[in-house]
Each structure stands twice: as structure tokens, then as C-alpha cells.
Amino acid sequence: MTRINLVDPTHATGRTAEQLGEIKSAFGVVPNMFKAVANSPAALSSMWGAFGALGGGRLPPKLGEQIAVAIADRNDCHYCLAAHTALGRKAGATAQEMAEAQAGRSADPRTAAALAFATAVVDKRAGIEAADVEALRQAGFDDGEIVEIVAHVALNLFTNYVNVALDVPLDFQKVKLTRAAA
Known part of the structure; x- marks a missing residue:
């Protein structure tokens, strides 16, 4: 409740x-x-x-949703995991792509780099290394896209915290978390 x-x-x-x-x-x-x-x-x-x-940013909607499910899983946010899994499917991701993203993985090297960076920002509480940013550049992200990834992380932290702290009732199809929050 x-x-x-x-x-x-x-x-x-x-x-x-x-x-x-x-x-x-x-x-x-x-x-x-x-x-x-x-x-x-x-x-x-x-x-x-x-x-x-x-x-309306430069990151494709599908990637934004993949980042969202990876962060939701780390924060034990059932609400955001369910909502962004559904939105990711609408953005063209397959069920497998969303499940992989939830675990912070992707077969696509560019997506994998973005997910690794986003999850590192969450896991390390933003205390990332220069090598984390360089890995994004090596995957083809420019400075504007890197900042957008951080913005996606921040927005998803906000929504995760709202939903978990306030116990917002789920109104999307439930998706099973793959890992407990750290």
C-alpha cells in the first residue's frame, strides 16, 4: 500500500x-x-x-529504456523495472534485449558500453574512473551523449527512489528482479 x-x-x-x-x-x-x-x-x-x-535527446529511446531497467534492477525498484520493460518493448527492444539490459549486458558493443558505464555510476555512487569514460568514447559516444547517459541515470535514480520509498503500487505487468539491491 x-x-x-x-x-x-x-x-x-x-x-x-x-x-x-x-x-x-x-x-x-x-x-x-x-x-x-x-x-x-x-x-x-x-x-x-x-x-x-x-x-528529445540524442540517445535512442531503446537505449534509454535499457539503461532504466539496469538501474531499476540495481535499486530493487519493481515499479520502474516493470514500466521501463514495457516501454523498452514499445521502443523496439526484444524481450531478450530487455532481460539482458536488466542484468547490465548487451550483445551490441555500444549498448554494452553504455550499460556498463550507467551501472558503474550507480554501483560506485558516481565515483567512476577516467577509464570508465574512455570506454564510452571507444564505443563511439561523444561528450554530449556521455552527459545524457548520466542524466538518464539521475532521472532513473529519482524515479526509483520515489517508487521504492513511497511504495507506489505497480500498475504495469510485474517483471522479476535479477539481483538484490546493493
Whole structure:
């Protein structure tokens, strides 16, 4: 059971109502995570704005979703794992690609490098080495893409923490975690 109220979009007003309407247009429904975050108009604006900005970034949507499931698995976030697995499939990833990404792996060298970097940022609490960044460059990522990977990590940490800390009820098909949170 959630630890805070979920905002009913039909009772929201002002900018929160507008953003929940945008979210409903994007997903067909307002997922519970957004209903929880809508308790703070500032937090909702931050989260929704970050999703929009990164969605229009240079990293392909599929890679963004693969990063998201790898981070969700490390943070024991059932909600984000379920949501981003579904979104990854919509972005063109196979079930196998999403399962591999969840474990931080990929058969594609570029994706593998991005996942290794993203999981290192989480596992090392951002205390990565110069070699971690160099591995991304060797895989063909430029500085802008490297910063976007870090931004994806940060956004996913935010959403993971919201969902785990506030025990947001799952409204996507459950996906089994592959590893316990560190």
C-alpha cells in the first residue's frame, strides 16, 4: 500500500492538471508513479520535464529504456523495472534485449558500453574512473551523449527512489528482479 496519497487526476488543478493531462495523452492513462509525484507540483514538473527533455535527446529511446531497467534492477525498484520493460518493448527492444539490459549486458558493443558505464555510476555512487569514460568514447559516444547517459541515470535514480520509498503500487505487468539491491 502506498505511503502517500495518489492524486486523482480528475481533482487536480492548474499546471498539475495540465501535466497529468499530457501524461495521460502520452501513456493512455496516468501511471501511479505520476499520481504519487503530483503531490508536489514542483517535483511533477521536474520529472515530466526531464522525461521530455531526455526523450528529445540524442540517445535512442531503446537505449534509454535499457539503461532504466539496469538501474531499476540495481535499486530493487519493481515499479520502474516493470514500466521501463514495457516501454523498452514499445521502443523496439526484444524481450531478450530487455532481460539482458536488466542484468547490465548487451550483445551490441555500444549498448554494452553504455550499460556498463550507467551501472558503474550507480554501483560506485558516481565515483567512476577516467577509464570508465574512455570506454564510452571507444564505443563511439561523444561528450554530449556521455552527459545524457548520466542524466538518464539521475532521472532513473529519482524515479526509483520515489517508487521504492513511497511504495507506489505497480500498475504495469510485474517483471522479476535479477539481483538484490546493493
